Amino acid sequence: MTSKLRRLSPAAILFFFYKDVKNLIIPAAIFAFAVFQQAKLWTIVGLITLFLVVLIGDVIAYFMFGYQLFENEILVKQGLFVKKVNHIPYDRIQNVTANQWFFLKPFKLEELEIETAGHSEGPEVSLVAVSVELKNELNHYRQNSGRPVTEVNDGTDNSKEKINGQTYSITWRELIKFSLTSPAFLSGLLVVLAVYGKVEHAISKQMYEQVAHEFIHWGWLLVVLGMLVIILIFYIVSVFVLIAKYYHFHLTMENNQFEMQYGFFKTKKTSISQARIQAVVVKQTLLRRVLHIATVKLVIISNSKSEETEKDIIVMPVIETAKLKAFFxxxxxxxxxxxxxxxxxxxxxxxxxxxxxxxxxxxTDVLAGLLLFKLSYVLLVVAIVVSAIIWLIPAYLNARRADLQVLNSKYVCLQNNQITSKNTYFIPKNSIQLLDRRQSIWLGKKGFAHLRLSCRSGITERILKVKYLPQKRVDTVLAWYK
Structure with missing residues (x-):
């Protein structure tokens, strides 16, 4: 059975336009800053012309885009001058993610991202503004293409216990704790600084002098207070962003796949095959450890080159530590x-x-002394204190959280520290690519060693390390692996 050539909803034009404008906004802003004072009219005309050209191109792209569902593959056609035809066999599809913005819900439309076993920069195909029924139809074809939908040809051992019908939802209390303790607002500040770095040369010297003059009138105290207010604003915004992102987070295990659904403005539905999991991670920052909450993540195999696949996939954003054992x-x-x-x-x-x-x-103290000794003794003392905090606290946490233990014939647990985050990895033997004991002559005499563990993560590898543990504990894990 074969369907006719289908087209996206006309709403896809808006998605195309949004993505193109998103890529052009920074160059356009730099152009406007650079020439607006000299040619205001031509700047406005140039920007309007640019966006009209982009819009016309998106309308053409919409009419040139189509797809068909065959018994064994999905066919996607696109392009005007250069025709591109993607043949995607159903048994090569690794993951299908559905994204639905709130304004698409009344029209029963969503975006489908199809990730295949090919090495691509992101999803192989993105079908924007299609019917919500298409995902079920696509899964139906996958199930009847001669191969189970949950099976992934990645060379891993698929002998894990199959479980179905398990569900879990995070509570409002857990979500609020998670959002309030997230350092995500620092990412917002870094983005602002990055944008500033790109437009800095377009800002006139006169504007800099005017801002500096205003700062002098305000006084340093008001400047510091102003910076604190800016940080507070970023923090509050990040809290609301996280609440909206993980709103009504719901996890289901069905057909041997983890299916996650969450989001307020944008509802995201994604699934991860159990066969792709290389390790399970329980992550706790210092503050979240005090509040007795944690995040559960998955290290997975993916053939996509997208940066998102190189990161751990969050399977449970926040859970109280008292519920962890029952959750596992x-x-x-x-x-x-x-x-x-x-x-x-x-x-x-x-x-x-x-x-x-x-x-x-x-x-660090010596370098700070060379730079600050002649400037201010107070700054030098502050630098020494900050240096001690930066180096000694993580060193203490590295020691306190270093652990290694064989759980049974199939699993090993490795625990380490990353800055102030405690990471506990549960790794199956069949996911381990390499185990390496490292030991200097001096450590060998003292009976201590390091362990280096390698497993797949995304399209590359993940290196997990634990240092300065008794050699007997390291050798026990090596013997277990061999």
Missing amino acids: QRFFPDIPIKAWQPQATGHETYYYNLRNGLYFSLI
Whole structure:
């Protein structure tokens, strides 16, 4: 059975236009800043012409885009001067993600992103503004193409226990805790600084002098208060953004796939095959550990070159630590979570980590002294204190959180620290690409060693390290793996 050539909804033109304008907004802003004072009229005419050309191009792209569903593949055609035809066999589809903005819900439209086993920069095909029924129709074809929808040809062991019908939703209390303790507002500040860096040369020297003159009149106290207000605004905005992003987060395990649905303005539905999971991660920042909440993530295999696939996939944004064991037993029953008993860190591990942190702190102090000694003793003292905080606190946490333990014949648990985040990895033996014990002559005499573990993540590899543990514990894991 074959369907006729289908076209996207006319709303797709707006999506095309939005994406093109998003890519052009920064160059257009730089152009406007650079020439507006010299030629105001031509600047306005140029911008209007640019956006009209983009809009006309998007209308043409809409009429040149079509797709068909065959029994064994989906065919996508696009392009005016250069015709591009994508043949996507259903058994090569790894993931289908549905994104639905709030203004599309009344029209029962959504965007489908199809990720295949090919090495692409992102989704192989993006079908914007299609019927919400298309995903079910596509899954029906995949299930009847001679291969189960959940099976992925990635060379991994698919012998994990199959579970179905499990569901979990985060509570409002958990979501608010998660949003209030997120450092996401720092990302917003970095974005603003990045945009400023691109338009800095277009800002006139006179404007800089005027701003500096105003700062002098305000006084340093008001300037500092103003900066704090800006940071507070970014923080409040980031809290609301996270609440809107993970609004009504709902996790389901069905047909051996994790299916996640969440979002207020943009409802996102995505699925991850259990066969693609390389490790399960429980992540806790320092503040979230105090509040007894954690995030559960997945290290997965993906053939997409998109940066998103290189990151861990969040399968549960926030969960109270008291519920973690029950959550694992429902969604990851093959992981023996009850066997995980953190072991106390020895004094030698603290010594080695703090010693290294002290060395780096002293080097930083010397450099700060050379730069600030003649300027201000107060700034030098502040630099020394900040240096101690930056190097010694992570060194202490590295020692406290370093752990390694064999759980059973299939799983090992590795725990380490990243800046101030505690990461606990549950890794199946069949996902491990390499185990490497590293040891200097001096550490060998003391009976201590490092362990380096490699597993697949995205299209590359993930290197997990734990340092300064007793050699016997490292050798136990090596013997388990061999």
